[in-house]
Every structure is written in C-alpha cells, then in structure tokens.
Amino acid sequence: xxxxxxxxxxxxxxxxxxxxxxxxxxxxxxxxxxxxxxxxxxxxxxxxxxxxxxxxxxxxxxxxxxxxxxxxxxxxxxxxxxxxxxxxxxxxxxxxxxxxxxxxxxxxxxxxxxxxxxxxxxxxxxxxxxxxxxxxxxxxxxxxxxxxxxxxxxxxxxxxxxxxxxxxxxxxxxxxxxxxxxxxxxxxxxxxxxxxxxxxxxxxxxxxxxxxxxxxxxxxxxxxxxxxxxxxxxxxxxxxxxxxxxxxxxxxxxxxxxxxxxxxxxxxxxxxxxxxxxxxxxxxxxx
Amino acid sequence: xxxxxxxxxxxxxxxxxxxxxxxxxxxxxxxxxxxxxxxxxxxxxxxxxxxxxxxxxxxxxxxxxxxxxxxxxxxxxxxxxxxxxxxxxxxxxxxxxxxxxxxxxxxxxxxxxxxxxxxxxxxxxxxxxxxxxxxxxxxxxxxxxxxxxxxxxxxxxxxxxxxxxxxxxxxxxxxxxxxxxxxxxxxxxxxxxxxxxxxxxxxxxxxxxxxxxxxxxxxxxxxxxxxxxxxxxxxxxxxxxxxxxxxxxxxxxxxxxxxxxxxxxxxxxxxxx
Numbered sequence: 001x002x003x004x005x006x007x008x009x010x011x012x013x014x015x016x017x018x019x020x021x022x023x024x025x026x027x028x029x030x031x032x033x034x035x036x037x038x039x040x041x042x043x044x045x046x047x048x049x050x051x052x053x054x055x056x057x058x059x060x061x062x063x064x065x066x067x068x069x070x071x072x073x074x075x076x077x078x079x080x081x082x083x084x085x086x087x088x089x090x091x092x093x094x095x096x097x098x099x100x101x102x103x104x105x106x107x108x109x110x111x112x113x114x115x116x117x118x119x120x121x122x123x124x125x126x127x128x129x130x131x132x133x134x135x136x137x138x139x140x141x142x143x144x145x146x147x148x149x150x151x152x153x154x155x156x157x158x159x160x161x162x163x164x165x166x167x168x169x170x171x172x173x174x175x176x177x178x179x180x181x182x183x184x185x186x187x188x189x190x191x192x193x194x195x196x197x198x199x200x201x202x203x204x205x206x207x208x209x210x211x212x213x214x215x216x217x218x219x220x221x222x223x224x225x226x227x228x229x230x231x232x233x234x235x236x237x238x239x240x241x242x243x244x245x246x247x248x249x250x251x252x253x254x255x256x257x258x259x260x261x262x263x264x265x266x267x268x269x270x271x272x273x274x275x276x277x278x279x280x281x282x283x284x285x286x287x
Numbered sequence: 288x289x290x291x292x293x294x295x296x297x298x299x300x301x302x303x304x305x306x307x308x309x310x311x312x313x314x315x316x317x318x319x320x321x322x323x324x325x326x327x328x329x330x331x332x333x334x335x336x337x338x339x340x341x342x343x344x345x346x347x348x349x350x351x352x353x354x355x356x357x358x359x360x361x362x363x364x365x366x367x368x369x370x371x372x373x374x375x376x377x378x379x380x381x382x383x384x385x386x387x388x389x390x391x392x393x394x395x396x397x398x399x400x401x402x403x404x405x406x407x408x409x410x411x412x413x414x415x416x417x418x419x420x421x422x423x424x425x426x427x428x429x430x431x432x433x434x435x436x437x438x439x440x441x442x443x444x445x446x447x448x449x450x451x452x453x454x455x456x457x458x459x460x461x462x463x464x465x466x467x468x469x470x471x472x473x474x475x476x477x478x479x480x481x482x483x484x485x486x487x488x489x490x491x492x493x494x495x496x497x498x499x500x501x502x503x504x505x506x507x508x509x510x511x512x513x514x515x516x517x518x519x520x521x522x523x524x525x526x527x528x529x530x531x532x533x534x535x536x537x538x539x540x541x542x543x544x545x546x547x548x549x550x551x552x553x554x555x556x557x558x559x560x
Contacts, residue, residue: 005383005464007463007464007465008379008382008383008389008464009379011375011376011378011379011464011468012376012379012380012389012392015372015373015376015435016392016395018432019395019396019399019432019435022411022414022429022432022433023399023402023407023432023433023436024399025410025414026407026410026411026414027402027406027407027410029410029413029414030406030407030409030410033409033410040409086301086304089297089300089301089304090301092294092297093292093293093294094293094294094297094298094301095293095295095298096298096302098548100301100302100305101551102547102551103305103308103309104304104305104308105547105550105551106308106312106540106543107308108489108554109489109493109539109540109542109543109550110493110536110539110540111492111493111495111510111511111514111535111536111539112493112495113493113495113511113514113515114511114514114532114535114536115311117514117518117528117532118311118314118315118529118532119311121318121525121528121529122311122314125330125525126314126330129330160307160308160311164308165554165558168551168554168555168558169555169558171555172555172558210558214558217403220403221403221404221405223405223495223496224495224496227495227499227515228515241405242403242405242408245405245408245409246405246408246500249408249409250409250412250500255409258409259409259410262405262406262407262408262409263406265405265406266402266403266406269401269403269406270401273401
C-alpha cells in the first residue's frame, strides 16, 4: 500500500503543472505586465505604479466601474426577488408544476450572446412599435440607443436569463422544508406572510447566501450581454469592466494598462465575495 | 397535503409569467420563417408561408454545418476528457486530504474559482498563441483545465462520502490504485458525473468569450462566435439573422426537451453542493 501511494502523486501532478502554467502563471504575468508600459507588442519598460495612479484618474475607467456596479447590484436584487417569488409559486399546490418548472428553466440553457441579439431586436423594433400604438412616447425610441436608459435594457436581458438558474436553486431549498412546519404555524394562527418571514426565509437562508454571491459575481463579470446588445455604447455608457479590458487590451494598445485594471478588478471581486459570504452567513446564524 | 385544493389563481399567474420566457422564443421562430415584407406588415403574426430560403441562405452565408460541427467536437471532447481527468485528480485528492500536499492542492484548485476569466484573459491569449493553442484543440484543452477549479470542488465532496471499505476489499485482492479507480470508484461516480457533464456541456456549447479571444481561424469558429462575426451582415436582414439564431439555439433546446428532468436535477445538484 505504501509503495502504491506514489500513484496518487502521478494522478495529480500533471493536472497541477498544467493548471499552474495556464492559470497561475497568467495571473502573475498580468501582475508583472501591470507595472510596465507594454502595448501588447514590441519592447517595454517597467514604470512602477504609474498605471495604477492613472487608473484612478481615468474617467473612462471610473465610468466602467460605476456602470458595472450599478448593473450588478440592481440585477442581483431583481434576480433574487423574482426567482424567489417564482420558486414559491412553483412550490405551491399548482397544476402543470413540472411543465412550468421546465419552461422557467429554459433561459439557462440558451447562449447569452444569442439571447442578447434577439432582445436587441425586441428593443429596436417590437417595443417601439407597441409603444407607438399605445401612444407611450417615452418608449417609441430604442432604449439601447439612449445613453441614460441603455443599461436598463441590459438589466432586463440579464435578469430574464439569470432568473432561471436562481429559481431552480430556491426551489431546491424550499423542497427541503417539511410541510408540517407550515401546518403547525397555521394552527397557531400565523398568516402567509408571517410564516414566510419566520419559517421559509430562515430555512432557506443558506440558499439565499449562495444565490446572492453567485449572482453578484456573475453580474460583475458581465460581458456577452454587452457585446451582443450595445458593444459598450451609446458612447461609453454601458462599457462594463470586462468589455473595457477586452477592447483596450487587445485593440487599444493598452495591454499593460488594462492588466493593471484587471488586478484592481480581481481584488474587488475577491473582497466583495468574501464580505458577502461573511455578512450573509452571520445573518444565517443570527436567524 | 392531499386535502389542499389546486391553487388555480396562482397557476394562472405563473402561466402568465411563463409567457415572458416564451414570447421572445415565439418571436424568434416566427421571424425566422418570414420574409422582410411580411415582417414589416406585422411582427407578431404567424408567417403566411414558411420561408425555408431564410435557412438555406443562413446556412450558406455562415457556413453553418462547419460551425455546428466545430461546436459539437469541442463540446463532446471537452465533456468526455473533463469527466475522465478531473474525476481522477479529485479522487487522488479526496483520499489523501490528511496529507499536506493534497490538502494544499485542494485549496489551490478551489480558490481559483475566485479568479474570473476576464482577469487572466490578456496573458492567456499571449500564451495560447505562443504554444500554438489558438485553435480548437487549445479551446478544448483550456475548458478542461479551467473546469478543474469547480469540478474538483464538487467531485471531492462526493468522493469523500463514498465509504472506503469497497476500495479496501479490492486492495486486499491485490488491485492497484489505477484499477481501483477505474473499476470500483469511477462507476460509482455516475450521479456526479452527470452533474459535471451537464454543466460542462452547457458551458462549452454556449461560451462566447473564450472562443472569441482564442480562435482566429474562421473555419474553427463555434456557433455563438459565428453569430457574432456575421452580426454586421445580419443587420440588413433580420429574417436571415433569426433563422441563423434559431439553428444555433435549437440543438441545445432539443437536448433539453428530451433530457429536461435530468438536466434540471444535474444543475441543481451542482449548485447545492
């Protein structure tokens, strides 16, 4: 047995090396590049913290953080409210339960990019046409063409898609709650809202934590939606951080500069995820 | 439970909500079959005649059969190789968590979940072209490697719940670790293999970002990437575009219709772990 245990090392070493080369090395390379003036080609020099200092003075960068956070926070909240409501509905005594569950899950299997293209068309033709017939002048223009409203269009698509996954997760949580608890509560005279607040919610608190953290992390990385719908526009009003890294890094000659942006972005995502987990788990215990 | 009656108002409300999901899909289908003239008369109505030319034209323009073949190859190889390799790595880690090195490996892989791809995107693209991996092989390879972070997490959790007594009996009979893994453990992993397989399949099939930055050759493009590349030519003819979108979406929808229960439970298990 002892001689054999060497085999275990052979099972993991190739994976470890490959993962190190293709994941860990790029992380460090990115950090190193962030201290240079590399354009993506040609020679480069080390420039110290210059990129980082410039990042905080760059309106385009600050705007992309502003947009990404606005988008991520609004979408996370909406997704969690809507998917919890749908999950509660699906968990109740209803007809066509399986069919409805299957329908609500469909967006999760579709390509985000193509869904974005389809909605693009909805916003460009369908909604303005309906709005014209109903005389709602504020909606007769494509909202994706309006710098102040375009982000809402992206939120709608992101929520439409993400609700599917979160609903299924909440549903899994709700199914772990024994029905006797509700019967006992209703005998004690607790109303629907009260039993939700005091029974349902505390018991699915861990699912709430997972959903909040996952949704927030995914939305902070939003990319496909933007590329499909606005490509960062109009102007730069919907330029998410990942879109800016992609554009600036590959075609803008800002390889090093966007590497520095990536480092800041990475730190923010880790900090937010850890804070969220800490905060939400503490609430789980308190309840 | 049985004394309760079906809640009809809620059922109807949910059916109305489900229209929000179904409506864009309906619109995709009808638009794909219409002519531009017909569409300008009414966006919503069913097409008078099914215009199959939209599809033949989209197939010709986007070289559809090439890109669906690419997507298929990438997805099948990614899923198969991910299941075989990632489960093996996870097994070695799960059975040696008391050793420092393996414990370190576990946290090393799992912590990579906190590093989203856009963050390493720029160096990775440099690296893949350096290694000659800016093609489909490279794409499959990267999916397998990047999948490790999440897959190790769920495989290890599952393997640790399998009692060791089965393996010990095999070792007493003189079996090697390889044999034990492939003959005893791997067959027991079917439920979790299903979860990993489904999630990996959805990821590899629908992913846009990695193909976008890795693939440079038009003949190796996957379905979502092709829709992006042809977007500028599509803006003049929406019917053509929607025929193309419909063809790109339908393989996964078809799989979903057949294996719906299986897919939902697989995705749920992956998330709840």
